[in-house]
Amino acid sequence: MKISYIIFFFILLFTSCNNNVQIKKNEEKNKNEAVFVIKNQMEGVNVSLYKDINFKTFEKPHLYTKKIIDTINLNINPYDIVYISSKYSAKEKIYVKVGDTIYIELKDSILNFYSNSNLN
Structure with a gap:
């Protein structure tokens, strides 16, 4: 049971980090x-x-x-x-x-x- 929570936490962590990179790219795109x-x-x-x-x-x-x-x-x-x-x-x-x-x-x-x- 605890292993599934740990796996879920890492999946959540990696997907949220990926979204931040995408948001940063969109902000840089609109700068000019x-x-x-x-x-x-x-x-x-x-x-x-x-x-x-x-x-x-x-x-x-x-x-x-x-x-x-x-x-x-x-x-x-x-x-x-x-x-x-x-x-x-x-x-x-x-x-x-x-x-x-x-x-x-x-x-x-x-x-x-x-x-x-x-x-x-």
């Missing part, structure tokens, strides 16, 4: 991200995010969404520039750093955004 929370009140209009703009990628958005409410996690460098645009607005430049949360709202053809960062 900025979060964009998008509220789009114009049906059928994209909100586009451009991470790097150069001659090759100028017209191709890095990410876009048509959803009414969406959350996008974007991998970035420690400090980066992200351009935000829609069909009715020019590209707006925003400075982001790792861990920032940027709230974007498209309403009546006007694109507004604000951030929890002190970079803007």
